[in-house]
Amino acid sequence: MTLVDAPKVPLRHPEKAHRPDQPVAPKPDWIRVKAPGSPAWRDTAAIVKEHRLVTVCEEAGCPNIGECWEKKHATFMILGDTCTRACAFCNVKTGLPGAVSPHEPVHIAEAVAKLRLAHVVVTSVDRDDLADGGAAHFAAVIDAIRMASPATTIEVLTPDFLRKPCALEIVVAAKPDVFNHNLETVPSKYLSVRPGARYFHSVRLLQMAKELDPQLFTKSGIMVGLGETRDEILQLMDDLRSADVDFLTVGQYLQPTRKHHPVVSFMPPPEFKALEDIAWAKGFLMVSASPLTRSSYHAAEDFAKLKAARTNQQQI
Numbered sequence: 001m002t003l004v005d006a007p008k009v010p011l012r013h014p015e016k017a018h019r020p021d022q023p024v025a026p027k028p029d030w031i032r033v034k035a036p037g038s039p040a041w042r043d044t045a046a047i048v049k050e051h052r053l054v055t056v057c058e059e060a061g062c063p064n065i066g067e068c069w070e071k072k073h074a075t076f077m078i079l080g081d082t083c084t085r086a087c088a089f090c091n092v093k094t095g096l097p098g099a100v101s102p103h104e105p106v107h108i109a110e111a112v113a114k115l116r117l118a119h120v121v122v123t124s125v126d127r128d129d130l131a132d133g134g135a136a137h138f139a140a141v142i143d144a145i146r147m148a149s150p151a152t153t154i155e156v157l158t159p160d161f162l163r164k165p166c167a168l169e170i171v172v173a174a175k176p177d178v179f180n181h182n183l184e185t186v187p188s189k190y191l192s193v194r195p196g197a198r199y200f201h202s203v204r205l206l207q208m209a210k211e212l213d214p215q216l217f218t219k220s221g222i223m224v225g226l227g228e229t230r231d232e233i234l235q236l237m238d239d240l241r242s243a244d245v246d247f248l249t250v251g252q253y254l255q256p257t258r259k260h261h262p263v264v265s266f267m268p269p270p271e272f273k274a275l276e277d278i279a280w281a282k283g284f285l286m287v288s289a290s291p292l293t294r295s296s297y298h299a300a301e302d303f304a305k306l307k308a309a310r311t312n313q314q315q316i
Contacts, residue, residue: 012093015086016259024255025263031063031252031291040070047114048074051107054081062294063254075121075157075296076108078141079134083125085196089184089223091256092125100130100137105144113148119300120145121180123157126196133159135167139174153177153303155219157295160202168205172212178247178303179209180219182295183240186232193226193261207243217285217306221249221295224272227264233275237282247286247306248279251293267291285309 011017048055054077068074082097083090101107112120122141127134135158142154155178161167172179187199202220210218220240224233233250240248250272255263269291276289286306288298 012091013086013257013259015094016088016257019259021258022255022260022262024258025266027254028266028268030269031254031266038070044070044074044115047111051111054078063292068297073117073296073300074111074115075123075299076111076141077123077125078104078108079124079127079130079137081125084128085126087184087196088193088261089226089253089256091260097125097127097129100127100134104137105140108141109144109148112145112152117149117152117300119153119155119177119303121155121157121296121299123296124159126159128162128196131164132167132170133161133164135161135164135170138171142171142174142176155180155296155299155303157182160197160205162196162198162201168208169212172209172216175213176216178217178219178306179206180221180247180295181205181209182221183236185222185226186228186236188232189226189228203239203243206240206245210244217247217303217310218243218245219247219249219286219295220245221251221293223251223253224267225253225263225265226261234278237279237284241282241284246284246310247302248284248288249293249295249297250275250279250287250289251297252291285313 055074079100080097081093082095083092084097086094108122124134124138138156138158145152145154154176156171156176157180158171160181181202183199183202185193190197190199206218206220209216222236237248252267253263255261272289272291276287279287279289286302286309288302
């Protein structure tokens, strides 16, 4: 076969192919991660492969995969590996997704049992092509995990279900322990960073989740380094507290490729600590803020702290 005859590899981000290359800033000294490859990491990778599962750890190029998989903590991504959105920050493949696998809930549940997870995080691509945005599939996954591992607590990180009536109600009715939906950035950056989403819809989604089930823990996260101001971050915190969100995560944006949104700035660790202190003062039950913080980073440990914080608050 000649080079001319060789099949073309599909572009991972066809919508970004014709964008001009963006500069890639060198990472500062405080962003260092452990390279994957330990025996425990290989065990986790084998279980993921055996059950033909997709993880956001791999698809989004998470910098913490070495540490998390060594602890046998994986974040499962359901509804396929192809997203219908084209966010400027995200490394998940974009395009027209395939059919939803009816066997996926059972495969996820089997992997959770094999990994003996005390707490599991389940997320998904955006599926704007589905009438319910994939809500019923989220519910099926939650039910399957409950059947296979009754003691495992479940955290869902969902899309925004924009223009999908009753989708949120389906997910909340399945009784996850934590409902997470990330705002990702401040409202002024939505057009350039998250053009398919609407900031105040996302805030309202989180508020509605708590209204539907007041005992449900709610959670949201943002990235810094996309050009936002400090005042915008503080206003976002107030918006989340107005929606009664319990848990805030703040992490550094890292640029996946030259076609993605550039890193405008790297926030030093002391500034993350300052934001964390402010978030605690605003009344969040749990806050995680550091350069390498991601939505599911240390999720099990943080969930235990979240429960303890609510118990302490109720005893006051």
